Amino acid sequence: MSFFSFGQTAEIDIVLNDAETRKKVEHKTEDGKKDKYFLFYDGETVAGKVNITLKTPGKRLEHQGIKIEFIGQIELYYDRGNHHEFVSLVKDLARPGEMTQSQTFDFEFTHVEKPYESYTGQNVKLRYFLRATVNRRLNDLSKEMDIVVHTLSTYPELNSSIKMEVGIEDCLHIEFEYNKSKYHLKDVIVGKIYFLLVRIKIKHMEIDIIKRETTGTGPNVYHENDTIAKYEIMDGAPVRGESIPIRLFLAGYEMTPTMRDINKKFSVRYYLNLVLIDEEERRYFKQQEITLWRKGDIVRKSMSHQAAIASQRFEGSATAEKALAQAKEDSN
Amino acid sequence: MADTVADTRRLFTKPQNLSDAYGPPSNFLEIDVGSPETVGVGRGRFTTYEIRLKTNLPIFKLKESSVRRRYSDFEWLRGELERESKVVVPPLPGKALFRQLPFRGDDGIFDDSFIEERRQGLEQFLNKVAGHPLAQNERCLHMFLQDESVDKNYTPSKVRQA
Numbered sequence: 152m153s154f155f156s157f158g159q160t161a162e163i164d165i166v167l168n169d170a171e172t173r174k175k176v177e178h179k180t181e182d183g184k185k186d187k188y189f190l191f192y193d194g195e196t197v198a199g200k201v202n203i204t205l206k207t208p209g210k211r212l213e214h215q216g217i218k219i220e221f222i223g224q225i226e227l228y229y230d231r232g233n234h235h236e237f238v239s240l241v242k243d244l245a246r247p248g249e250m251t252q253s254q255t256f257d258f259e260f261t262h263v264e265k266p267y268e269s270y271t272g273q274n275v276k277l278r279y280f281l282r283a284t285v286n287r288r289l290n291d292l293s294k295e296m297d298i299v300v301h302t303l304s305t306y307p308e309l310n311s312s313i314k315m316e317v318g319i320e321d322c323l324h325i326e327f328e329y330n331k332s333k334y335h336l337k338d339v340i341v342g343k344i345y346f347l348l349v350r351i352k353i354k355h356m357e358i359d360i361i362k363r364e365t366t367g368t369g370p371n372v373y374h375e376n377d378t379i380a381k382y383e384i385m386d387g388a389p390v391r392g393e394s395i396p397i398r399l400f401l402a403g404y405e406m407t408p409t410m411r412d413i414n415k416k417f418s419v420r421y422y423l424n425l426v427l428i429d430e431e432e433r434r435y436f437k438q439q440e441i442t443l444w445r446k447g448d449i450v451r452k453s454m455s456h457q458a459a460i461a462s463q464r465f466e467g468s469a470t471a472e473k474a475l476a477q478a479k480e481d482s483n
Numbered sequence: 484m485a486d487t488v489a490d491t492r493r494l495f496t497k498p499q500n501l502s503d504a505y506g507p508p509s510n511f512l513e514i515d516v517g518s519p520e521t522v523g524v525g526r527g528r529f530t531t532y533e534i535r536l537k538t539n540l541p542i543f544k545l546k547e548s549s550v551r552r553r554y555s556d557f558e559w560l561r562g563e564l565e566r567e568s569k570v571v572v573p574p575l576p577g578k579a580l581f582r583q584l585p586f587r588g589d590d591g592i593f594d595d596s597f598i599e600e601r602r603q604g605l606e607q608f609l610n611k612v613a614g615h616p617l618a619q620n621e622r623c624l625h626m627f628l629q630d631e632s633v634d635k636n637y638t639p640s641k642v643r644q645a
Contacts, residue, residue: 330494341490348509
């Protein structure tokens with residue numbers, strides 16, 4: 152990108168054809184700010200127009216060619232020079248020549264493969280962007296437009312619960328259970344901690360969600376741990392036979408889907424850490440990995456039949472019956 | 484409007500046994516350091532403290548015990564635990580060498596307020612250490628807390644519950 156001639160000779164602008172209808176999502180930038188970007192999924196076509204506006208009309212713009220690229224790349228912060236491009240498509244918009252007036256060029260990248268989700272992390276960034284370039288002899292003019300890609304999954308076929316008995320011999324035995332091993336980003340972790348033996352003085356118990364970003368390979372592997380959430384589930388001392396319930400809503404936390412060995416460059420994994428703290432501030436913990444996945448949004452016009460049945464479980468019959476009647480009416 | 488509502492019902496749990504629910508907890512451990520007594524005369528004087536222990540933890544052979552120990556015994560215990568176990572052992576109250584120098588205005592290490600301060604520190608130390616699951620496995624801790632006297636020539640070993 153050249154800053155010298157930017158704004159002096161010409162201005163490049165990239166506009167998507169479906170800019171009005173396409174959804175935008177918030178995505179964190181490297182410096183922690185949140186910005187909105189157009190959301191794309193794998194296989195979707197990326198089409199639009201490149202507007203090149205001459206600043207001084209009448210003055211000619213000589214160029215060595217105009218092109219637009221669609222790029223998906225992984226950038227490791229400790230190795231900024233090397234961008235690993237896993238998607239690289241190019242479309243030539245104009246052959247070398249002259250521009251005497253402002254022009255608009257159409258482009259279309261049909262059914263582009265976008266295999267990974269956009270990710271901005273502590274040590275690595277994966278991004279997709281369009282880059283329009285006007286090649287010139289001395290310096291090029293270019294403009295980039297970032298987009299965000301989400302990868303969707305469907306309900307996993309196999310989603311067994313996590314159930315384990317752990318402890319310190321003759322001191323503390325617990326059995327913990329989480330209802331699933333794979334949770335979507337708006338899911339609820341439902342579980343319980345059952346105390347089989349308690350010979351220490353427990354003060355309280357909490358569940359932490361830990362995100363571990365792994366970059367590098369072989370001897371240069373680096374893990375960056377980040378505690379996303381700390382959720383107290385018990386205050387006070389339990390005794391044998393007591394069961395402590397867990398109900399942790401994931402929608403409240405900023406998380407990404409689990410990413411395993413993306414392009415052999417990085418991984419992002421999530422762990423549940425069950426922590427017990429005793430009267431002397433000693434910590435006893437058990438970490439367990441969970442898989443997070445992104446569910447596609449399904450928008451329903453009215454309260455679904457399923458939701459009506461669910462409300463019947465918790466509320467009195469009056470509201471539930473009304474909801475069921477409403478659902479029936481809506482579906483007719 | 485709403486997506487399918489997540490099932491947030493609690494998982495099935497066995498009802499708790501009433502005797503477990505209302506019975507005494509199995510984590511009772513109380514250690515008191517008290518009754519400081521200064522024994523001996525002149526330069527050979529030293530202070531001993533009574534260590535009273537009450538517990539229902541099965542790892543302790545005696546459910547109630549009372550022994551007398553002096554500061555150097557505590558130092559020995561701390562050294563043994565640091566060497567034998569992987570525990571990060573908390574510090575003891577100060578050695579107070581300054582107080583052992585002559586020509587002091589007060590009673591030095593036999594001063595009542597100093598003994599009280601030291602007593603509190605020793606009590607805190609013991610409660611922290613004795614409640615540690617790994618320290619409870621050490622023979623030296625059990626010998627210190629419940630045996631008549633400390634045998635410094637013992638063989639370090641781990642205690643296994645019968």
